[in-house]
Amino acid sequence: MSSKRILLIIGGGIAAYKSLELIRELGRRGIASRVIVTKAGTEFVTPLSVAALSGDKVYTELFNLTDETEMGHIELSRSADLLVVCPATADLMAKAVHGHANDLASTTLLATDKPVLMVPAMNVRMWGHAATQRNVAQLRADGVTVMEPDEGPMACGEFGPGRLPEVSRIVAEIQAMLRPPADKKRLAGVHALVTAGPTREPLDPVRYLSNHSSGKQGYSIAIALAAEGARVTLVSGPVSLPAPEGVDLVKVETARDMLKACEDALPADVFVSVAAVADWRPVKTATQKLKLKGKGAAPAIELAENPDILRTLSNKKKKRPGLVIGFAAETEEVERHANEKLARKGCDWIVANDVSGDVMGGLENEIALITRDGAERWPRMPKEQVAARLAARIADQISGRDDPQKLAAE
Known part of the structure; x- marks a missing residue:
């Protein structure tokens, strides 16, 4: 551009x-x-x-x-x-x-x-x-x-x-x-599954566990993949963004809802797991609003681990997407944690980003793309530009024209 x-x-x-x-x-x-x-x-x-x-x-x-x-x-x-x-x-x-x-x-x-x-x-x-x-x-x-x-x-x-x-x-x-017309069709016939936004795990009828994810990066990636010609299913947690045109949007609330929606959307050729999924949920959700007990006593809340959506789809024996990409939102030692996550989750690529600043909710992102071949460090740029570059990288991979050295030099 x-x-x-x-x-x-x-x-x-x-x-x-x-x-x-x-x-x-x-x-x-x-x-x-x-x-x-x-x-x-x-x-x-x-x-x-x-x-x-x-x-x-x-x-x-x-x-x-x-x-x-x-x-x-x-x-x-x-x-x-x-x-x-x-x-x-x-x-x-x-x-x-x-x-x-x-x-x-x-x-x-x-x-x-x-x-x-x-x-x-x-x-x-x-x-x-x-x-x-x-x-x-x-x-x-x-x-x-x-x-x-x-x-x-x-x-x-x-x-x-x-x-x-x-x-x-x-x-x-x-x-x-x-965008040149030829580029629009590079992912024609490809089904891309993308997750975006946070999830919410209810504590009671008015409170929930969540995080600061705005969904902007995931929505941008869904739009960029659609622009490359892919049929895109976007599974989104609760965000304030408008529904992207030309994308199949599935709205969910909890991590378990998101996992089910992703599995229902399979088979897919590409899975991009951008959503900031809550790691834990309350074992029990109160049916009425939790009240203050006074004297500094807080209610005891027992937590259970949520399903790992990225690892679940990465390790499917049937209907595993051909290219599985995870996101690693870290606040320190970003690339080390991302490499560990790549091995632990069984995915193909990890997009690592430092979220210690204003990335969650901000307009820009600075990432490192971690693959089996090493790390590609991209400069800080608008999230839409990150999305367009990632979509082009995916298109190169799927079309067999993937050249990491050339891409890293762009």
Whole structure:
């Protein structure tokens, strides 16, 4: 992705402020942004703030002699690998459908020969209006990718579909559209099973044992494998992340629930055990809320060991996945513990990471991929980038093109 560039058109709507976050998140993944801000868009974000984040000149006017001399609107419309309209207002989509060219944004959309992604954001009634729905249908018929908006509360006080999709969803869609078509099919016909998030082991009706896992790394891996063409089953503990598009999501609570869901999903070609499974559970779950006894006396809670999902699937005699990958979340001597876990669990690879900082719940990760051939140390990068690289590594392994020395040098 480091050589990719998008041309971002920022429309006029309250959601325009999220385009700044989008530019930043794409930049963290090596994707450059050149930006057009519409006249209405400048009411919500300033060209100065956009330029500061994108590191490039911001374009606003069609009839600007300097801009036309430096980067004519025809060249601008073809200067990127992908055009992204975010937020795509009802007005911008209507202009694109009818071929209007009365400002820089609409002219660029008409003159481009590159793929176009529109990310709608508008009032719920505007989104549901027959004219807007006709325009969306026509855009899709014309080959434009139009994302479905999110549903929820809006700045206008109403509730329903029309909210700008989460930035993580937009980034994933952009990455998928920028990826060469051949790469999308490297895992075609492969069934990948992924676990993500924490598990919860109930103590009583209101309390449970769990951990700080956010599920971000596991969800990112599921998305990356799907982008490589795999059929993905994602078994997830309780998290606040939206369901990934194109992935079969199975929601569970406890470790035993997760193990059953994984076994029900077999056979699988690849198993990636990312979930932070609780090691123990209460032997007995109280049927009523545990009460304070006073005088500093805490209730005695007897714990039992939970099933080891990674070891169970690694050592299956029937239906063992061809490639089993575990995660080792450690706080010290990370690689030593990971190598021990590789031998103890019977899996093929271990992704080792130090979680003593903000990794659980954070946006970045720094890992070492432990295999029978040794360790590959990857630099700190966004979790989505870790996921994409791991998915590519899996594709290399399955396709027989695995070259550890080449991969380690990338």
